[in-house]
Amino acid sequence: MDKEKENRVSITVIRRLPKYYRYLGELLKKGINRVSSQELSELTGFTASQIRQDLNNFGGFGQQGYGYNVEGLYYQLGKILGLDRTYNTVIVGAGNLGQAIANYKGFEDAGFKVLSLFDKNPKLIGLKIRDIEIRDVDELEDFIKENNVEIGIITTPKENAQEIADIYMKSGIKGIWNFAPADLKVDDDVVIENVHLNESLFTLSYFLKNKSDYVKN
Missing domain, CATH: 3.40.50.720 (NAD(P)-binding Rossmann-like Domain)
Known part of the structure; x- marks a missing residue:
């Protein structure tokens, strides 16, 4: 994702990302490989539509009819949040x-x-x-x-x-x-x-x- 687009992302969206990241981490620990936006909605309390809109700010992570690959999305959100370094x-x-x-x-x-x-x-x-x-x-x-x-x-x-x-x-x-x-x-x-x-x-x-x-x- 280019810096110009990243800088246009709402701070409200940015503040929701850590919560997505945390729940995806919990799903990984349970061995769950994929998750739908509706399932994420039930976990996080945000609407499925809001989750899709938030994630679309950073690229197309999901697949229609499949949902999101938990490990892949967790990794990508970690990079977006800057958690891929010390x-x-x-x-x-x-x-x-x-x-x-x-x-x-x-x-x-x-x-x-x-x-x-x-x-x-x-x-x-x-x-x-x-x-x-x-x-x-x-x-x-x-x-x-x-x-x-x-x-x-x-x-x-x-x-x-x-x-x-x-x-x-x-x-x-x-x-x-x-x-x-x-x-x-x-x-x-x-x-x-x-x-x-x-x-x-x-x-x-x-x-x-x-x-x-x-x-x-």
């Missing part, structure tokens, strides 16, 4: 959340290799989380440049987040995964994905309080 990653903020992310082996299995955690707390520096060392944040910039780090994760308090994002950008990182409750300013060529845990929880709270007033999509 990304060197660091985490700044070695508190509970940062340690939990470092501890999750699923990220490494998907190609996101956490090389190190960083913190300013002297009590944490030198400790290891699943053989991943916690280093002094003062070493961050040099470490990024020496280890070809491509993704920086931020799990610091709000007041430190922009400073860390600035160091990431200065060091050449182009992808930031931000868990701090702050809206960060980044360069135009830097991709940032914000995960605001409070906002997600507050949304859940709203739906619990008003569960008769909304319809699930």
Whole structure:
């Protein structure tokens, strides 16, 4: 798929792809070789028509009367999502959340290799989380440049987040995964994905309080 066409794909479509990828992976583990858009609809909750439209943005993966080859589609979606390679990653903020992310082996299995955690707390520096060392944040910039780090994760308090994002950008990182409750300013060529845990929880709270007033999509 050419870059010009890829850039025209809706962000809403892009955000559905990981869910397709996850369910296809589960089908593979069960030894299922093919799946129809209707069967995918029942698994994902999206309509069969929506699934076909989404996948057609990236090429003709299905065959009429056959459906989709599970292994082939899983492989192609992995390539589209950039999961056919390894990304060197660091985490700044070695508190509970940062340690939990470092501890999750699923990220490494998907190609996101956490090389190190960083913190300013002297009590944490030198400790290891699943053989991943916690280093002094003062070493961050040099470490990024020496280890070809491509993704920086931020799990610091709000007041430190922009400073860390600035160091990431200065060091050449182009992808930031931000868990701090702050809206960060980044360069135009830097991709940032914000995960605001409070906002997600507050949304859940709203739906619990008003569960008769909304319809699930």
